[in-house]
Amino acid sequence: MERIHPRVRILWLLRGVFPSLFLGAVAIGVTAVLSSNPLGNISEALPVGGAVALLVFGLGVVHTLFRYRAFGYEVQDDALYIERGVLTKVNTVVPYVRVQHIDTQRNPFERVFGLGHVVVYTAGSRGADVSVPGLLPGQATDLQQRLRTLAGESEPDDAV
Amino acid sequence: MSERLHPLTVLLRGGSRGMSLALFGFFAGSFVGGAGMLADAVPFGVLSGGPLALIGFVVGFAYEVARYQRFEYELTADTLDIRSGVFARREREIPLRRVQNVDVTRDLLARVVGIATVQVETAGGGETEASFQYLGLDAARTLQDGIRQRKRQGTTAATEGEADAATTADAAVDRGPVERETLFELDESDLLLLSVLSFDVRALSILFVFGPMIGPAVVGYLDANGGVGTAALLLVAAVAVVGLGLLFWALGAVTTFVQYYGFRLTRVGDELRYERGLIQRYDGSIPLDKIQTVTVEENLLMRRFGYASLAVETAGYAPGASPSGGSEAAVPLATRDRVLALAGQIEPFELPQFERPPTRARRRYMVRYGLVVALVAAVAFTVDAYLVSYPWWVTLGLLVLAPLAARATWQNRGRALGEDHVFTRNGFWRRRTQLVPYYRVQTVIEKRSFFQRRWDLSTVVVDTAGSRSLLGDDASAVDVDADDAREFARGVTDRFQTALVSRRSGTSAESEGDSSAPTGGAD
Incomplete structure (x- = not known):
């Protein structure tokens, strides 16, 4: 089972920042409105918001750690195998014959941290679900290359 | 031209x-x-x-x-070319062997003046690939038949005789040499029966959900207006329930009647053709070699009376976009034996012995339904406490149903690895038995949710390119013992690889693109 780059955890953590800030802000708003004197009590509401934000962020941290530990992939003889998921564990098997095309993608955040991900498309309805995150650019193109070769070796036969 | x-x-x-x-x-x-x-x-x-x-x-x-x-189109030897567009111009070339479904739709006006809308579907993209609005009825049929004939020619690479016949059939459609066989016709009594049986029992469940909320309000209103005896109240409630039920039923029946009036399924060469509709007339083609999954569906009533329906699925439609509303029904209603025989004609198989989930799954469902009852009771209690007081605890009586419901759910789940197909079965109200040829498998997904893990259960989803799977109707073996699930998933992938190999050797031996190739001898 191959692991992905640990740095991907920072990316996932950052993804949790906005929701936690947002929920913190909502908490502030709600506390302020519920109290008798909405405008005057902003200062009282601040700690509540902070606590909520921290809590959400903390959950994000835990989730990220577990998520990283749960993720693994394997380039097998005739299929790509992916294991992932924290609350719901998902194992996916994608036979190379079924691969339609393969993308290497690097969004701005990933580029800042020098990472990228590979997306494997099949004709199946869940095709776009199959993606391997947290790869160094070289690794990503490598994986893409490898999958492409494997997919190419198996005769094109997409069964649609 | x-x-x-x-x-x-x-x-x-x-x-x-x-x-x-x-x-x-x-x-x-x-x-x-x-x-x-x-x-x-x-x-x-x-x-x-x-x-x-x-x-x-x-x-x-x-x-x-x-x-x-x-707008111009041309049917060449192996493509359908369309040039269109006023401001943004588009030239589209659709390889005929990639065509999935060709649908001819005629609404009332179109039927009166003799024109039709033709839609050509391929597997790619989210929407209809080529839409012709409108063609003359003859031109529509010519197009539909032309695509089928050329597809056949293109794949068999000019085999003896047939090819000549079809080239001369270029201008006028030659329907003579093609073998046409009516597989199924829905006669009037069956149509009426279908309309009656198609009632979705789940509609009634609305009553059970809203009953506890609306009921007390009505009671309160009646109480405030002089008060009526409890017996009279119960009577009113019963009448309301029955009345609503009948209404839903009647609506469903009329819709079904209009939809399936004059249904007929024909086999034309290597395609299925269906026709149906009272007001709007649908006429669609389903190539046999494009069928992804076959589904036998029986709702509670159908099961009781030994009837079933059959649906086949191709990769052609975006969800809900097909003229038949997402389900390409092949046979809306026939006796169970008949449906199985027809399914066997389309995709030869033998119904296997289904393996049920372990009995602990039943306990899981019991807990689940128990929680649902608890939720209903909580709502009822809230209504009782804040709105009108009534014997809310009556809803707890529903708890009696939990074990029964759990048993029903459990009993109707099943899975099996057949010779050429993987089988799954789910659903109590509407039981769906799906069979997927191993050859059609795209990916195999094994999942365990948080709650499933506590019971050591897993779900295995067999994904195909079929369009219904986009709606989450994928063939899935739900709540299988975790170890068995792993084995089941491996079984599917192994057999998939074997099927692939045997299909390849099969196709090189016989003529390529033979419709029966995926299953090894359709007739």
């Missing part, structure tokens, strides 16, 4: 687009005219409602005329 749409298209589409633009113009004009200033700047009150409406109509109509003139 490129062809055109039917000339009436201009009148119909031009008329409707003209009208809609005219309406827009009218309102925009009235609005601007009302604002005054702008209108004064332009002479003759051009910017007021009436003239703008006229301009709108002319522009809309002119657009459709241009569209008609730009």
